[in-house]
Amino acid sequence: MEKKVTFTIDNKECTATAGSFIVDAARKNGIYIPTLCNYDGVKPAGSCRVCTVKVNKRHLTACTTPVAEGMEIEVDTAELNDLRNAVVELLFTEGNHYCPACEKSGDCELQALAYRFQIMAPRFPFQFNERDIDASHPKIYHDHNRCILCKRCIRAVKDKDGKSIFEFNNRAKEVRIKLDDKLGETLSDELALKAMEVCPVGSILVKEIGFKTPIGKRKFDRIPIGTQETTEQLSHKEEHHE
Amino acid sequence: MSKPVIATTSLAGCFGCHMSFLDIDDRLLDLIELVEFNKSPIDDIKTFTKDCDIGLIEGGCCNTENIHLLKEFRKRCKILVSFGECAIMGGLPAMRNDISVKECLEEAYLSGPSTVNEDKILPNDEELPMILDRVYPCHEIVKMDYHLPGCPPTADMIWIVLHALILDVDIELPYEVIKYD
Ligand code: SF4
Ligand code: SF4
Ligand code: FES
Numbered sequence: 001m002e003k004k005v006t007f008t009i010d011n012k013e014c015t016a017t018a019g020s021f022i023v024d025a026a027r028k029n030g031i032y033i034p035t036l037c038n039y040d041g042v043k044p045a046g047s048c049r050v051c052t053v054k055v056n057k058r059h060l061t062a063c064t065t066p067v068a069e070g071m072e073i074e075v076d077t078a079e080l081n082d083l084r085n086a087v088v089e090l091l092f093t094e095g096n097h098y099c100p101a102c103e104k105s106g107d108c109e110l111q112a113l114a115y116r117f118q119i120m121a122p123r124f125p126f127q128f129n130e131r132d133i134d135a136s137h138p139k140i141y142h143d144h145n146r147c148i149l150c151k152r153c154i155r156a157v158k159d160k161d162g163k164s165i166f167e168f169n170n171r172a173k174e175v176r177i178k179l180d181d182k183l184g185e186t187l188s189d190e191l192a193l194k195a196m197e198v199c200p201v202g203s204i205l206v207k208e209i210g211f212k213t214p215i216g217k218r219k220f221d222r223i224p225i226g227t228q229e230t231t232e233q234l235s236h237k238e239e240h241h242e
Numbered sequence: 243m244s245k246p247v248i249a250t251t252s253l254a255g256c257f258g259c260h261m262s263f264l265d266i267d268d269r270l271l272d273l274i275e276l277v278e279f280n281k282s283p284i285d286d287i288k289t290f291t292k293d294c295d296i297g298l299i300e301g302g303c304c305n306t307e308n309i310h311l312l313k314e315f316r317k318r319c320k321i322l323v324s325f326g327e328c329a330i331m332g333g334l335p336a337m338r339n340d341i342s343v344k345e346c347l348e349e350a351y352l353s354g355p356s357t358v359n360e361d362k363i364l365p366n367d368e369e370l371p372m373i374l375d376r377v378y379p380c381h382e383i384v385k386m387d388y389h390l391p392g393c394p395p396t397a398d399m400i401w402i403v404l405h406a407l408i409l410d411v412d413i414e415l416p417y418e419v420i421k422y423d
Binding site: 101125 | 324327334340376389390391415418
């Protein structure tokens with residue numbers, strides 16, 4: 001039988017399978033911890049820091065930290081909520097996010113977090129960094145203005161031999177996501193769609209299908225990210241793909 | 243007691259935010275009961291005739307005239323509100339922000355595919371405001387007190403926020419009214 005551990009989240013007693021990550025353990029106990037770079041069924045990367053919680057008074061990422069017996073976890077505190085807002089605001093000012101012109105708007109997880117947190121304007125100055133758009137592939141295009149470098153595409157979109165189809169190119173400020181030259185050539189329609197869905201933002205888009213869903217019917221138009229329904233919607237989609 | 247006074251303007255915007263303002267529909271009648279308008283395209287008053295309580299700013303700053311007007315609004319209004327994506331982050335006009343002004347002007351007036359400009363003149367009349375090196379969000383020029391995102395902000399959000407500011411009560415926004423698009 002699986003070993004169970006008990007711990008507390010914001011003073012509420014919880015139990016979960018030993019070794020499960022804090023985000024999943026919290027969800028099993030009906031508590032939502034906001035995440036962005038995390039993707040169900042794929043090894044966590046801990047790259048965005050949106051899921052930061054305090055475990056026994058220390059900051060840790062809840063998507064990469066397994067629960068253990070007796071942990072005291074803080075999630076919904078003024079300090080941590082402000083920190084999460086700050087991370088989201090940084091992403092908005094570091095890239096160039098023109099939501100009104102973005103095909104992902106309404107279905108975008110970064111935007112959905114900002115809606116849920118009711119962020120009216122970022123506290124940091126907009127950088128207006130120069131980024132370009134790569135539309136050279138026949139099926140998909142990359143808008144680097146919107147990439148948050150979460151590596152979800154690299155981790156989740158693989159060919160039948162398990163090789164990643166996407167890769168990082170360059171270093172530091174110049175890092176850009178790109179398709180592997182060889183594997184990109186044979187990208188199937190199915191994998192192209194999967195890549196678009198895996199990308200939390202509008203950085204990977206399949207050509208010629210933009211703005212298909214009318215306003216009002218998009219994923220986060222009426223229901224905040226992290227509520228029961230959207231969580232189910234997301235995990236349902238994954239089952240579909242596996 | 244006299245009614246609170248509202249002023250509005252459009253800087254580097256498209257008037258979409260003002261259209262959304264009109265979209266509060268019959269609540270406009272309630273609004274007229276509650277407030278008085280001063281400088282605004284809505285009543286076509288062109289210059290301030292008194293100090294105002296609330297100023298709504300649509301659009302960011304792309305030229306010297308925008309900056310001048312924004313500073314005047316700051317002086318004249320107690321509460322200043324960035325109203326729409328362009329006021330908050332520059333919006334679509336800010337898409338030129340990673341392109342040099344020289345390149346922008348050349349594309350618009352000299353080399354653009356639909357441009358006919360035989361004398362190769364860039365607009366240079368001294369009456370014309372100078373274009374800025376980039377488009378600036380309003381809060382990078384003066385202090386802004388509130389921000390209403392959206393392109394345009396939803397009529398419901400405009401109404402809820404204005405109503406709360408007028409009555410001086412807490413602003414409570416339901417999830418669906420905050421949209422960035
Ligand atoms: S990726 Fe998301 S946040 Fe960025 S412009 Fe598109 S909808 Fe907005
Ligand atoms: S392209 Fe999308 S999925 Fe890939 S790193 Fe960028 S934001 Fe993440
Ligand atoms: S979701 Fe945990 S670091 Fe991104």
